[in-house]
Amino acid sequence: MKRKAEPAAAAATAAPGTEEEDLSIWEDSNNNLKFTPLGSGREVGRSCHVLEFKGKRILLDCGIHPGKEGDELLPFFDRTDLSKIDICLITHFHLDHAASLPYLTERTSFKGQVFMTSCTKAILRLVLKDYVRILAHDPNNPPLYTQEQLTRCLERCQTVGLHQSIEIEGIKITPYLAGHVLGAAMFMLEIAGVRILYTGDYSREDDRHLPGAEIPSGRPDVLIVEATFGVLVHESREEREKRFTDTVEMIVRRGGNCLIPMGALGAVQELLLILEDHWNKNPDLRGINIYHTSRIANEALKVYKAFINVMNAEMRSRQLSDPWNLQNIGSLGENEVIQAPAVVLASPGYLQSGTSRRLFELWCSDRRNGVILAGYSVEGTLAKELSKAGSIKEIESLNGTMLTVDCDIKTITFAAHSDYPGTKSFVDQLRPKNIILVHGEQEQMRKLNADLSRDPTLRELGTNIYRPHNGEPVNLKFQEQRIVKAYGGELVQRRMRTPGTRVAAYLVRQDLTDRFISTEDLRMYTQLKTARVQQRLHIPFHRTFADLREAVGRVFQCEDVDTDDVKRAGSSILVNGHVEVFLQKSLVRLTWDASPSNDMVADALMAILLQAESGMAAVRIGTCCSAHGHEAHSHELDQEAKDEVPGSTEVGLSTVDPSRARATSIADVLKNSETALLLLNLLEERFGTESIRREADHLIITDGRQEARVDLDTKGHVFKFAMLGSLPPAAADDANIKAHDVSSVPHAERTTNMDAATSHDTGGDASKPEDVDPATATATAPAPAPAPVLALPSQVDAAGQTEKEPASDFEIALRETIALAAQTVHPVL
Numbered sequence: 001m002k003r004k005a006e007p008a009a010a011a012a013t014a015a016p017g018t019e020e021e022d023l024s025i026w027e028d029s030n031n032n033l034k035f036t037p038l039g040s041g042r043e044v045g046r047s048c049h050v051l052e053f054k055g056k057r058i059l060l061d062c063g064i065h066p067g068k069e070g071d072e073l074l075p076f077f078d079r080t081d082l083s084k085i086d087i088c089l090i091t092h093f094h095l096d097h098a099a100s101l102p103y104l105t106e107r108t109s110f111k112g113q114v115f116m117t118s119c120t121k122a123i124l125r126l127v128l129k130d131y132v133r134i135l136a137h138d139p140n141n142p143p144l145y146t147q148e149q150l151t152r153c154l155e156r157c158q159t160v161g162l163h164q165s166i167e168i169e170g171i172k173i174t175p176y177l178a179g180h181v182l183g184a185a186m187f188m189l190e191i192a193g194v195r196i197l198y199t200g201d202y203s204r205e206d207d208r209h210l211p212g213a214e215i216p217s218g219r220p221d222v223l224i225v226e227a228t229f230g231v232l233v234h235e236s237r238e239e240r241e242k243r244f245t246d247t248v249e250m251i252v253r254r255g256g257n258c259l260i261p262m263g264a265l266g267a268v269q270e271l272l273l274i275l276e277d278h279w280n281k282n283p284d285l286r287g288i289n290i291y292h293t294s295r296i297a298n299e300a301l302k303v304y305k306a307f308i309n310v311m312n313a314e315m316r317s318r319q320l321s322d323p324w325n326l327q328n329i330g331s332l333g334e335n336e337v338i339q340a341p342a343v344v345l346a347s348p349g350y351l352q353s354g355t356s357r358r359l360f361e362l363w364c365s366d367r368r369n370g371v372i373l374a375g376y377s378v379e380g381t382l383a384k385e386l387s388k389a390g391s392i393k394e395i396e397s398l399n400g401t402m403l404t405v406d407c408d409i410k411t412i413t414f415a416a417h418s419d420y421p422g423t424k425s426f427v428d429q430l431r432p433k434n435i436i437l438v439h440g441e442q443e444q445m446r447k448l449n450a451d452l453s454r455d456p457t458l459r460e461l462g463t464n465i466y467r468p469h470n471g472e473p474v475n476l477k478f479q480e481q482r483i484v485k486a487y488g489g490e491l492v493q494r495r496m497r498t499p500g501t502r503v504a505a506y507l508v509r510q511d512l513t514d515r516f517i518s519t520e521d522l523r524m525y526t527q528l529k530t531a532r533v534q535q536r537l538h539i540p541f542h543r544t545f546a547d548l549r550e551a552v553g554r555v556f557q558c559e560d561v562d563t564d565d566v567k568r569a570g571s572s573i574l575v576n577g578h579v580e581v582f583l584q585k586s587l588v589r590l591t592w593d594a595s596p597s598n599d600m601v602a603d604a605l606m607a608i609l610l611q612a613e614s615g616m617a618a619v620r621i622g623t624c625c626s627a628h629g630h631e632a633h634s635h636e637l638d639q640e641a642k643d644e645v646p647g648s649t650e651v652g653l654s655t656v657d658p659s660r661a662r663a664t665s666i667a668d669v670l671k672n673s674e675t676a677l678l679l680l681n682l683l684e685e686r687f688g689t690e691s692i693r694r695e696a697d698h699l700i701i702t703d704g705r706q707e708a709r710v711d712l713d714t715k716g717h718v719f720k721f722a723m724l725g726s727l728p729p730a731a732a733d734d735a736n737i738k739a740h741d742v743s744s745v746p747h748a749e750r751t752t753n754m755d756a757a758t759s760h761d762t763g764g765d766a767s768k769p770e771d772v773d774p775a776t777a778t779a780t781a782p783a784p785a786p787a788p789v790l791a792l793p794s795q796v797d798a799a800g801q802t803e804k805e806p807a808s809d810f811e812i813a814l815r816e817t818i819a820l821a822a823q824t825v826h827p828v829l
């Protein structure tokens, strides 16, 4: 389609602030709202606008221009990329707001969703079906779409109830009653906290069957409002109705036919109610026929009967007596000849073609007849020409002959659009920050713009008013601030109670809305799921609870925990409010909810506890006759264990439960301990069954090149692990056995949970000579190994620290498996 929009003026901008009560605000760079009329910019007809904000595009209405021909009928679709439109909203069923919709959905790249009220959808089906038929017989206009395309289009349309807020991709849409015609809605949009109200066609006045437009709640940042009647003031409804019935009566009483060209649905139903009432009150008129000739008149009536619940209170109260059962109105048969005098309401309203045009041409030359123009006459139509008083004496008929116009022509408009007082009070109540005038002829729009600009209320508010041409964008800056709403009962209440209080919550950006939501409420207001990861760590600890409390209390704030569990089994403190330290027998259990800060506290506690243990070990080594019986006993056990495996560098024995340190029959352990069985399974799985050798009181694991020894206590826990060294390539060669210090086991690794390992590092004298002297580090080989030669003796660095040979893959795999077994037994929840 090659068409040009009218010249565009410079883009207008405004930078209104926001008066929202914000919880938090910050700059947002993507803050330009762009509004472009593709039709009905300084004209009436082909209503269609694009609204762009925050990457979203919304099409407001999609009509045709009844006064134009060919592709001039359509809005300036080439002014936007239709494939990028997210949503199209249709305010009501009138052709100038909806008749391009099937063209949009079926013949362009548009892929978005379409919304309208269910009532509009029901009536639109009829109206557009009729429109396709009219276009099919119109030589000047190629059909825009077929009946099939119309059907497909309507299948795509979704409905939304009045006052029902829906949210699509961050765009919140709420329809409000617009008056005007049955089902008509104005749409309040909310995008990223900015409110835009598009009125479509609206009327504040109640009529016989419809309530007037509502005032939507919430102050709009942008009001896009129709300006059809500009600064005109309507006569009162009673006066208008009287003038109408008087005119009809005058024409029929003199024997003439009264033609009322009207669309098939809308204001015509209002006129039918007025005529029905008037005929009922004037029995002498009953002999005069009233016809409603539209092809869809009967179907239309059914729809009106079905949607009586959205009509005004008066109609709803008469629901049972069927107010749409009109006794004085008839329909015109196929070949029925109208006997004068008669009243005929015929479509279309603009007299461009169809029945109304045919009857007009038939009757216009007879001065007894009369025409009442009761709808809004769009520029470029015959109805509009006739409405210009005295301007037409002659017309060219559709078949080319000239006809004189002698009949009476009166304009008594029932088009339900807001007049100046209506617009003024609407605007005053809404107090919009920006007004964009659309759907009005140049002159009326100019006057309305001038009058509103002088309005003291709007001047005080600093409201900007725009009236863009078709294709001319209005750019509005929104906004320097973002609005963040606080959600959740407790969160909001706390804030309400003490303003200025700090509130910790999650900042959730969903689509285009920012919200503060407390953890507990995340599930309710978002689709986010929350999970609590609880960590648990066991550390051997052989001192008293008082020792523990003192060691921890030196660094952290502690409070006693007094749960039933604790009372039963041991003693417990809560460190920093989050990490529970629980001592039972010789084992400390740390429990905490995983979080960076809690994890750090737990790590620190582990260090403190290990240090406390090491202090205890030092005492043990130094004084066998310590007052602490348990410690003395431990020391003895140390000696005992060392004797048992001469020369080995086993560690952690001093911290092991006494029962563990005894030589244990592997067969018994495997029979009685699930822990041991699990470890064996894991080892077999990893290294193969043939790689595990069950000795009397320990396990030997080999990969063919190296061997390792694992000792289990009665409960199946590993209390000793030692690498025995490399095996010779072919047969075992004792000369090459290497001892490997267990102290390369990661220190107190949380994931390992190997009780012995977690404390091995500090389990003995800090300056243990065997740690640094290769000569004493002998292998715990199963075979007698006199004078073993270390393949790779440990190195001692300048600081006296042992530098150990890196662990082999086999050793690492073994440690991992042991750790895994320990972890499975003490699962990290």
Ligand SMILES: [Zn+2]
Pocket: 092, 094, 097, 180, 201
């Ligand atoms: Zn309308």
Ligand SMILES: [Zn+2]
Pocket: 045, 047, 094, 096, 097, 201, 439
């Ligand atoms: Zn309109």
